[in-house]
Amino acid sequence: MTTKHLVTAESKVMCQALLAQDETAPAYNSCSEEVYIRIFQRASKCNEERVRRDLTPHIVPSAELLYVLDHETTLENVREEMSGDWTKCSLLGGTQPRPDYAYGPSSATFSEEERAKLENYTNTNKPTKFTESMYFPFLLCEAKCGKKNINDADRQNVHSASIAVNAIVQLCRAAGEDSAESLSGHILVFSISHDNERVKIYGHFPIIRDGRTTFHRYYVHDYSLDGHYGRDRNTGSNFTRAVYRDFYPLHLQRIQQAVARLPDPRITSIVSDLSVGEAETQASEQSSQDMDSSARPPLRRVKSRGSQGELTLMKQQMAKIEQMYKAQLEQQQKQMEQQREESQKQIVLLERLLAQTQSR
Numbered sequence: 001m002t003t004k005h006l007v008t009a010e011s012k013v014m015c016q017a018l019l020a021q022d023e024t025a026p027a028y029n030s031c032s033e034e035v036y037i038r039i040f041q042r043a044s045k046c047n048e049e050r051v052r053r054d055l056t057p058h059i060v061p062s063a064e065l066l067y068v069l070d071h072e073t074t075l076e077n078v079r080e081e082m083s084g085d086w087t088k089c090s091l092l093g094g095t096q097p098r099p100d101y102a103y104g105p106s107s108a109t110f111s112e113e114e115r116a117k118l119e120n121y122t123n124t125n126k127p128t129k130f131t132e133s134m135y136f137p138f139l140l141c142e143a144k145c146g147k148k149n150i151n152d153a154d155r156q157n158v159h160s161a162s163i164a165v166n167a168i169v170q171l172c173r174a175a176g177e178d179s180a181e182s183l184s185g186h187i188l189v190f191s192i193s194h195d196n197e198r199v200k201i202y203g204h205f206p207i208i209r210d211g212r213t214t215f216h217r218y219y220v221h222d223y224s225l226d227g228h229y230g231r232d233r234n235t236g237s238n239f240t241r242a243v244y245r246d247f248y249p250l251h252l253q254r255i256q257q258a259v260a261r262l263p264d265p266r267i268t269s270i271v272s273d274l275s276v277g278e279a280e281t282q283a284s285e286q287s288s289q290d291m292d293s294s295a296r297p298p299l300r301r302v303k304s305r306g307s308q309g310e311l312t313l314m315k316q317q318m319a320k321i322e323q324m325y326k327a328q329l330e331q332q333q334k335q336m337e338q339q340r341e342e343s344q345k346q347i348v349l350l351e352r353l354l355a356q357t358q359s360r
Contacts, residue, residue, distance in 0.1 A: 006207055007218045008185040014247070015187070015203055015220045021242040025234055026061045028069040033230035040226055040233075044196040048145040051196050052100060055225065059199055059236035060141045060192055063103050063244055075244055079106035079134040089127035089163055092215075097160040103244075104130065104137035105252055113264060114256065120265035126170045127163075136171075137164045138251040139243055140191040150200060153193035161189045161204035162215035168254065169206050169213055175261035184208040187218060188251070190243055192236060199223055199236050 004012075025031070031039070036058065043054035067075040081104075086097040107115060118135070122128040129135055140160050142153035165188045173180035187203035194200070201220040206213050223235050 003216050003218055006185055006216055007187065007203070007205055011185065011187040011203060011205065011218070015218070018242040018246060019201075019221055019239055021238050023234065023238045023241050025237065026066055026070050026241075028065050029057050029061055029237075033233065036233045037226065037230045040230070044225070046145070046196075048143065048148070051145045051194075052143045055196070056101070056141065056143050056194070058233055059194055059225075060101055060139075060240050061237050066241070066244070072241075072244070074249065077106045077109040078103055078244070078248065081131050081134050081137075084131040084134070086130045086160070086163070088122075088124065088129045088131065089167065090124040092159070092162050092166065094159050097156070097163060099137075099140045099156070099160050100143050101139075101141035102130070102134065102137045102160070103139040104134040105255070106133055107135070109135070109252065110256075110259075113266075114259050116265055117259050117262040121171070121174060121262055126174070127167050128171070130164070130167075136167060136251070136255055138189055138248055139240070140164070140189065142191070142193050144193075144195045148195075150193050150195040150198055153195065154200065154202075157191035157193050157202065158204075158215075158217060161191050161202075161217070164189045165204050165206050165215055166213065168258075169208065171255065172258045175258040179258060179261070181208055188254075190220075190247070191217075192240070194225070194236075197225055199225060201236070201239060 039054055039058075043050050046054075062080060063075045063078040064080045066072045067078070081099070081102045083098055083100060084102060086099075091097075110118065118128045130137055137160075140157050142156045144150060144153045168188050169180055169183055172183055183205075184207055185205060187205045189204040191202050191204060192199065193202075200222040203218040203220055205216055205218060207216060221235070221239070223232050225233075
């Protein structure tokens with residue numbers, strides 16, 4: 001069975017919808033066909049650093065600059081990493097990933113409760129943060145030039161994307177096996193590879209069978225950087241901006257739904273403290289009973305006063321737990337309602353995009 005038969009029909013439709021978007025060029029990076037061709041002709045003869053500096057922004061526009069200069073508010077908490085070492089995750093083989101560009105949610109994306117749950121859950125085998133400030137990447141880019149051609153960029157993207165996909169699978173598995181199984185065949189991460197001539201776009205997804213997870217990629221599109229004398233120059237940029245606008249909210253929603261089902265370490269800590277306090281009280285009572293009867297009356301009074309204080313503390317802690325549970329339940333209900341509304345919006349959007357694609 002080929003890769004294109006493994007990916008879900010829903011993901012295929014999504015890819016075509018993302019690819020069909022026709023955006024205006026970003027305000028911070030807009031140029032005419034003639035100017036673009038002049039940039040391409042000069043940069044394509046230079047080294048990899050020049051290719052990344054001059055050509056990559058026309059393929060993968062910066063999420064942070066789009067937020068600051070183009071006022072795309074949905075990107076406020078998207079973190080952009082350039083050549084950032086992925087030191088917070090274990091490998092699936094090969095060397096430590098260091099993508100030229102990687103995009104994922106920042107810590108500001110998550111609530112205090114979500115951050116506490118993620119911190120309690122995470123380790124190198126179950127990463128949530130991949131760098132000091134970026135969680136769960138959803139878009140990767142590698143640029144090559146000269147002897148290191150686009151195939152090298154592809155290989156690096158496959159390695160990095162597989163680690164990123166695996167992190168989402170592990171998170172959903174911790175939230176419930178059914179949640180993880182539902183990811184099978186769904187594209188969870190996109191990658192863009194390019195050199196000084198061509199651009200290739202892939203979607204990366206897991207196949208989960210009998211508890212075993214394998215990682216695959218789905219070909220989305222490729223094009224030449226000088227295709228149609230510069231008229232294709234916005235193909236990668238349009239796709240990337242559609243990923244930011246339409247795919248990223250789905251990515252974040254998937255993560256938050258899984259996190260909502262993780263245990264809250266703050267509540268666990270309070271319950272643990274209560275258990276310790278109760279054990280100490282029982283030990284104190286047992287010790288009092290074993291002491292000499294002549295000393296028992298005053299000790300009983302001391303114990304009574306101590307037990308009363310401990311009982312008050314336990315009541316306060318139980319009330320705090322109850323408040324936290326109520327707050328957590330209310331937040332989960334609110335999130336579920338928001339997620340239902342967002343899902344409906346995404347369904348309507350995908351249907352509209354599909355209709356636009358079919359009409360072309």
